Amino acid sequence: MRLGLLSDVHGNRIALAAVLEDMPPVDALVCAGDVVGYGPWPAECVATLRERDVTTVSGNHDRAVADGTGFRFNAMADAGVTYAREALDDDALAWLAALPDRRLVAxxxxxxxxxxxxDRDRYTYPDDFSGDLIERAADRLGVDPGVDGGVDALVLGHTHVQGHRTFDEGVVVNPGSVGQPRDGDPRAAYAVLDVAEREVEERRVGYDVERVAEAVADAGLPERIGSRLFEGE
Structure with a gap:
């Protein structure tokens, strides 16, 4: 089975469209959270993932939007949450609220x-990846790690930094951020996982960042939400 891996779309419809167009043939799509927040198209991004039946977990921005909480320590994040709550209808908010923190696929x-x-809010960068993470995820989900068809791959998001590492226990991968990369590469990031072979292909695709920055400004969101996209940070 081949999985197309997405994460941290953050309301960036243009980047999401570019990724989906660039995506090679896969058996299913998976999203590691944060469909909304920051970007100016939260409703469109939620609708796209739902229409494509993308298996999705909840990110911290998804949770903040669904719960009506904010990010008082981060003005940009808080503005994105407020904007998303106003843009999403009750059905979309209910979909976000129903997303689980973790789940199994394949x-x-x-x-x-x-x-x-x-810890759903803890950042785990590629340098922190380990086989132990796979075992912890399996334990949290009540299954065995890599035994008799058990869990042998773990997909994470949150850091907006693309990377993967392979261990005896399996492979840990962060596909990177579709809508707001923070690893110095402004192109939209995603990955493809061959489950049987435990192989990951990290992929990037360019998109019209200028158009997104203009939409950010038109929406009255903080200018930095758009300008940082040019820098991949």
Whole structure:
């Protein structure tokens, strides 16, 4: 089975469209959270993932929008949450609220979470990846890691930094951010996972950043939400 891996779309419809157009043939699509927040098209991004039946987990921005909480320590994030809550209808908000923190896909062989398996808000960068993360995710989901068809891959998001590492226990991968990369590469990031082979292809695709920055300004969102996209930070 081949999975197309997405994460951290953050209301960036233009980047999401570019990724989906660039995506090679896969058996299913998976999103590691944060469909909304920051960007000016939260409703369109939610609708796209729902229409394509993308298996999705909840990110911290998704949760903040669904719960009506904000990010008082971060003005940009807080503005994005407020904007998304006003843009989404009750059905879209209910969909966000129903997303689980972690879940299994690919017949239970792949675990998906937004943050660290033990702490949904903890950033876990590629340098922090380990086989132990797979075991922790499996334990949290009540299954065995890599035994008799158990979990042997873990998909994470949250950091907006693309990377993967392979261990005896399996592979850990962050596909990077579709809508707001923070690893110095402004192109939209995603990945393809071959579950049987435990192989990951990290992929990037360019998109019209200028158009997104203009939409950010038109929406009355903080200018930095758009300008940072040119820098990939």
């Amino acid at each position: 017949d239970g062989r792949v675990a998906v979470a937004h943050g660290h398996p033990d």
